[in-house]
Amino acid sequence: MIVVLMGSPGAGKGTQACRIADGLGVPHLSTGDMLRQAVAEGTEVGRKADTYMRSGSLVPDGIMLGLIGEVVERPECERGFVLDGFPRSLPQAEGLDRILERHGLAVDVVVLLDIDKEAAVSRILSRLSCACCCAVYNALTHPPPRADGACGRCGALLTSRTDDNRDTVARRFEQYRALTEPTIEYYRSCGRLRTVDAGGSIEEVGRAVSALIAEIGAL
Numbered sequence: 441m442i443v444v445l446m447g448s449p450g451a452g453k454g455t456q457a458c459r460i461a462d463g464l465g466v467p468h469l470s471t472g473d474m475l476r477q478a479v480a481e482g483t484e485v486g487r488k489a490d491t492y493m494r495s496g497s498l499v500p501d502g503i504m505l506g507l508i509g510e511v512v513e514r515p516e517c518e519r520g521f522v523l524d525g526f527p528r529s530l531p532q533a534e535g536l537d538r539i540l541e542r543h544g545l546a547v548d549v550v551v552l553l554d555i556d557k558e559a560a561v562s563r564i565l566s567r568l569s570c571a572c573c574c575a576v577y578n579a580l581t582h583p584p585p586r587a588d589g590a591c592g593r594c595g596a597l598l599t600s601r602t603d604d605n606r607d608t609v610a611r612r613f614e615q616y617r618a619l620t621e622p623t624i625e626y627y628r629s630c631g632r633l634r635t636v637d638a639g640g641s642i643e644e645v646g647r648a649v650s651a652l653i654a655e656i657g658a659l
């Protein structure tokens with residue numbers, strides 16, 4: 441099954457994508473995580489992406505389509521995957537359809553995590569991430585389980601993402617409105633979009649998303 445998770449910054453895409461991927465037994469493909477890893481490793485893609493990411497701008501479509509085109513061909517993606525943070529623009533959505541079509545595949549469902557901006561910004565500003573295994577916590581709603589505040593999964597130090605500050609967040613919302621919202625309309629117009637209220641707890645949203653995925657899988 442191929443699932444695309446969409447939603448504004450702070451909607452909870454990473455958290456929910458991880459749960460869906462675990463449930464389906466398929467890879468969780470987060471373009472944000474891939475790019476942060478590329479930046480940390482100093483690869484060519486990482487060097488190109490770094491400036492855009494720091495300012496909260498989208499990395500150019502050509503770079504993103506190159507990255508995704510390569511990843512979806514990996515054997516572990518044969519049974520499907522969950523995309524988190526991609527596509528984020530109309531050219532990316534159209535490019536993804538072309539890439540999948542070449543393999544006789546298509547996106548099965550696009551889940552939009554719907555949340556109001558104020559709640560999303562508050563989530564972002566209290567977010568803690570593990571740069572090592574990409575686990576995500578939230579100082580208010582999902583605190584790290586260890587007394588020393590380290591990552592509960594791998595024990596590494598948790599930090600705030602460098603782009604989780606007020607200025608960059610404002611730019612990320614602008615980009616979302618200008619470039620990503622038209623992508624949502626693209627999926628809505630072709631009947632592939634399903635919306636879930638993402639304002640609840642991780643568990644509540646997770647149950648709604650799982651029910652939706654089960655329903656689609658049963659179609």
Ligand code: AMP
Nearest residue numbers: 471472492493497498499504525526528
């Ligand atoms: P995220 O972890 O999904 O919030 O992404 C962090 C940053 O990575 C974004 O603000 C963009 O700069 C970049 N990025 C991630 N995914 C994409 C994408 N599909 N298209 C363009 N830029 C992206």
